[in-house]
Amino acid sequence: MEVIDDPDVLASLSHDEAEWAPYGKALGAVRPRTTAEVREVVRHCAERGIPIVPRGAGTGLSGGANAVDGAMILDLSRMDRIVAIDADNMTATVQPGVINDDLKKAVAEHGLWYPPDPASAPWSTIGGNVSTNAGGLCCLKYGVTRDYVLGLEAVVGGAAGAYGTAVRLGRRTTKGVSGYDLVGLFTGSEGTFGVLTEITVRLRPARREAPKTVVGAFGSVVAAGEAVAAITRAGLLPAALELLDRTCLRAVEEWKHLGLEADAAALLLAQLDTPGDEEATAVASVFRDAGALWAEQSTDEVEAEALFAARRLAYPALERLGPVLTEDVCVPRSRVPEMLAVIEETAARHGTTIATIAHAGDGNLHPLILAPAGDEAAKRAAQAAFEDMLTAAIAMGGTVTGEHGVGLLKRAGMRRELSPEVLAMQIAIKQTLDPLNLFNPGKVVG
Incomplete structure (x- = not known):
């Protein structure tokens, strides 16, 4: 087990990628490789009252992996072993530090597929994906991480016994309703109940043919949103339905030179994997009927891949321009x-630049608020716009976080979204499973 006390390395491990989320000064960090080493660290921290902050690749966007003062950071990136791939039962068991795309590649060799695909899949870990219940491009048709987690091993304390106790939750069978769904409870808990050390996920057969891509260009993001609603009304279910606005497209093109046309106000990208051309033709027709400037099925796999690469690259491309x-x-x-109209109105009212990408098919929107580095007025405007959009989403019957997690940035929004009674239930669960408040304190319920 590697122990880290170098101040510069500790500083880099003390926060994720959430802009302006606060973080404290960690006492130290360790990089365990086994469950036994995690148990040892948790036991020693509990004896000394040292907070424990689990961490994967640090790609989170809510401050969920940020250190508190005096914390011990548990960097799980060295726990990166694929323990088993069971092709007969279509499951895989992995340590939490396995990279999402690495798991996909490994199971593909067995003719299998792991569908959850956050945009950070080339870098983010399965443990981090489970901790935030990550979604991704394919979740419209194939579901989010929770839909694939069958079992977990976790190092816990509280109701389960002494801190440092390892427990196995869930099952390896397709069905199972023995007791409460503790796997579902831990999935999305952001490390506040314990430390995940092993994860068993269900797999699907690999898709037999390459998905088809339909692209629609629109004169406004609101018009693109109307097309999304029309797709739902038509009863169509693409594997993915993604939105990129002009600002995102231009940022990617200026960075990567993929040959993208960035003249339209917004593009909708639909990916279809139903055999035949009927579904793709229907989606293109709906786009046109909804007012698309043009809508075409891509016959060039390189072009189609470039468009979805642009979707995945949008965040880092914009990040190059400033916070x-x-x-x-x-x-x-x-x-x-x-909601898209509210985003445009919010940007105008606060004088901010907001670029929008979205898993539009399931209503999960990612407005990206840009602010020049060192501009305090722009920072305050961005933060005000951020909170206004949370309030608007709640008013529409939505949620403040679809997949990034509550972490630090969404705590106030979550309290506005949930009733006092529900918040009390969540706090009671945290206190039962972690009475010493050692596991990732200050996150989610605080």
């Missing part, structure tokens, strides 16, 4: 056009 405060509000699909 980016990232939202992930989610609203009912029928309210997507309205």
Whole structure:
């Protein structure tokens, strides 16, 4: 087990990628490789009252992996072993530090597929994905991380026994309702109940043919939102339905030179994996009927891949321009056009630049608020716009976080979203599972 006390390395491990989320000065950091080493660290920290902050790749966008003063950082990136791939039962068991894309590549060799695909899949870990219940491009049709987690091993304390106790939750079977769904409870808990040390996920057969891509260009982001609502009304279910506005497209093109046309106000990218051309033709027709400037099925796989690469690269491309405060509000699909209009109005009212990408098909929007480095007035405007968009999403029957997690940035928003009774239930669960408040304190419920 590697122990880290170098101040510069500790500083780099003390926060994720959430802009302006506060973080404290950690006491130290360790990089365990086994469950036994995690148990030892947790036991020693509990004996000394030292807070424990689990961390994966640090790609989070809510401050969920940020250190508190005096904390011990548990960097799980060295726990990166794929323990087993069970092709007969279509499951894989991995340590938490396995990179999402590495798992995809490994199971593909067995003719299998792991669908959850956050934009950070080339860098983010399965443990981090489970901790935030990450979604991604394919979640519209294939679901989010929680839909694939069958079992967990976690090092816990509290109701389970002494701190440092390892427990196995869930199952390896397709069905199972023995007791409460503790796997579902831990998935999305952001490390506040314990430290995940092993994860068993369900897999699907690999897709037999390359997905088709339909692209629609629109004169406004609201018009693109109307097309999203029309897709839902038509009963169509793409594997992915993504939105990129002009600001995102131009930022990616200036950085990577993919040959993208960035003249339209917004593009919708639909990916279809149903055999035949009927579904793709129907989606293109809906785009045109909804007012698309043009809508075409891509016949060039290189072009189609470039478009989805642009979607994945949008955040780092914008980050190159200066600090980016990232939202992930989610609203009912029928309210997507309205929420897109609110985003434009919010940007105008606060004098901020907001670029928008979205998992538009499931109502999960990612407005990215840009502010020049060192400009305090722009920072305050960005933060005010951030909170206004949370309030708007709640008013539409939505949520303040679709997949990034509450962490630090969304705590106030979560308290506005949830009733006092529900908040009390959540606090009671935290106190039962972690009575010493050692696991990732200050996050989610505080």
